[in-house]
Amino acid sequence: MKKEDCFYLGKIVKKYSYKGELLAKLDTDEPDLYENIDAVFMDLRGNLVPFFVESSQLHKSDLLRLKFEDVDSEADADALIKSELYLPLDLLPKLEGDKFYYHEVIGFTIKDKNFGEVGVIKAINDSTAQALFEIDRNGTEILIPMNDEFIVKVDKPNKTIEVETPDGLIELYTNPS
CATH class of the missing domain: 2.30.30.240 (PRC-barrel domain)
Incomplete structure (x- = not known):
């Protein structure tokens, strides 16, 4: 997956728990659209790496609380802070009328x-x-x-x-x- 085939979803901003959960700030007007995603691509040193989501839920208004598979400790979570999240373009909701991305x-x-x-x-x-x-x-x-x-x-x-x-x-x- 290349970056030009994806859209920027948001960024990991901080840890949420000692079990490897993270909070991501989403770059969207409708964060609830992304509450039940199965996977995201994370930009790690210039490469898009898929991460599978064990659980996710909205936290406060624009933060998404994420638990990724195989991210089980604070150290694992620390390594991902400030990473950018991407999803494939085909997952963007279609916009009606004169609205556009x-x-x-x-x-x-x-x-x-x-x-x-x-x-x-x-x-x-x-x-x-x-x-x-x-x-x-x-x-x-x-x-x-x-x-x-x-x-x-x-x-x-x-x-x-x-x-x-x-x-x-x-x-x-x-x-x-």
């Missing part, structure tokens, strides 16, 4: 209602307060905030996203003065 829209064409075709999404920058579409327009990078008010329509079959951006936003990039 970031990885799904890479390669989609952005069309603006007023400007016309803007370019192709090459990445999503979510390191800022507002996630941004990073769009390539013939070698020029254009950044458009992923704001629900700007997104008019997501057409998954045709790999296009229609947006309506404020006047002048795209021109900031295409007509440098």
